[in-house]
Amino acid sequence: xxxxxxxxxxxxxxxxxxxxxxxxxxxxxxxxxxxxxxxxxxxxxxxxxxxxxxxxxxxxxxxxxxxxxxxxxxxxxxxxxxxxxxxxxxxxxxxxxxxxxxxxxxxxxxxxxxxxxxxxxxxxxxxxxxxxxxxxxxxxxxxxxxxxxxxxxxxxxxxxxxxxxxxxxxxxxxxxxxxxxxxxxxxxxxxxxxxxxxxxxxxxxx
Numbered sequence: 001x002x003x004x005x006x007x008x009x010x011x012x013x014x015x016x017x018x019x020x021x022x023x024x025x026x027x028x029x030x031x032x033x034x035x036x037x038x039x040x041x042x043x044x045x046x047x048x049x050x051x052x053x054x055x056x057x058x059x060x061x062x063x064x065x066x067x068x069x070x071x072x073x074x075x076x077x078x079x080x081x082x083x084x085x086x087x088x089x090x091x092x093x094x095x096x097x098x099x100x101x102x103x104x105x106x107x108x109x110x111x112x113x114x115x116x117x118x119x120x121x122x123x124x125x126x127x128x129x130x131x132x133x134x135x136x137x138x139x140x141x142x143x144x145x146x147x148x149x150x151x152x153x154x155x156x157x158x159x160x161x162x163x164x165x166x167x168x169x170x171x172x173x174x175x176x177x178x179x180x181x182x183x184x185x186x187x188x189x190x191x192x193x194x195x196x197x198x199x200x201x202x203x204x205x206x
Contacts, residue, residue, distance in 0.1 A: 014067030016079050017162070020094040021086030022111050023060050026155030029180065030084070031062035033159050036176040037168050038066040048073040059090060082165050084158050087111050088127045088138075095134055104136040105161045105200070107154060137161075137200070144195050153192035156181075160196025170197070 017034060019027045031047055038045045048063045063075045077096045083104040085091030091106040098104055110127060131138060141157040156177065163173045174190060181189045 014065055014070055015081045015166070016075055016099075017064045017066075017082045017084070017166075018075060018080040018094060018097050019062040019064070019084045019086070020090045021060050021107075022090065025060070025086040026152070027060050027062050027086060030086075030155045030159050030162075031064055032180050033156075033173070033176045034064050034162065034166075035066075036180055037166075037172045038064070040172050040175070041168055043067060044070045046070045046073050048075075059093065061094070082162065084162050085136075086141075086155065086158060088131065091131055091136060092127060095136075098134075103165045104131075104134070105158060105165070106131055106136045106138050107141040107158060108138040109142045139196070139199060141196060144199060145192055148188065148191055148195060150185075150188045150192060153185075153189055156189045156192040157196035157199075160193040160198075161200040163193070163197050164200040173197075 019030050021027045028049060031049065035045045035047050043066045045064065045066045050059075050061045063073060063080075065073060065075075075097060078099050080094075080097040081099055081102050083091070083094055083098050083102065085094060085104065085106045088106055088108060088110045091104065095104070108128065128138060139158070139161055141161070142151070142154045144157050145151050145154040159173070159177075163170065173193065177189050177193050178186050
């Protein structure tokens with residue numbers, strides 16, 4: 001399929017991608033990779049970030065909107081075509097943003113915040129079961145990254161999974177990785193991207 005044909009589905013209407021996680025998980029880099037790919041494909045791209053406080057288990061979210069012309073950054077309930085959650089509880093918190101028929105990728109790991117450790121709040125129950133009931137694709141992104149010897153590349157594993165849900169040529173994603181990560185980590189991050197993409201394509205995202 002030609003690149004112009006692959007991108008036509010996006011150009012016909014603005015797409016909204018929401019990345020959610022906990023501070024320090026690398027959502028900002030993931031958003032930068034997606035924005036770079038979309039810009040290289042000739043699309044209008046706008047990014048909005050909300051930074052939490054990682055030491056307090058604060059939520060972090062990044063909204064990326066892309067299309068022929070993006071006029072607003074508002075992401076209301078039910079407007080996200082794709083949600084990528086870097087942590088399972090954050091996926092539950094963000095589920096109301098997912099559009100009907102949208103796609104959600106979730107890193108199947110839970111991070112216990114300080115508020116739970118000190119007994120102020122409790123963790124939600126049946127997290128994985130509830131996510132599966134809503135059709136989320138659970139991916140062992142952290143396990144994959146650690147298996148590659150690069151635990152900090154969990155975010156790039158998730159970007160690899162995300163790439164299967166958007167109509168951009170895979171080489172655009174790989175070039176974005178090369179341009180956005182430190183030179184010394186390019187090979188490791190490319191391996192993480194490929195592993196995440198392969199896992200999603202094989203149906204390992206469950």
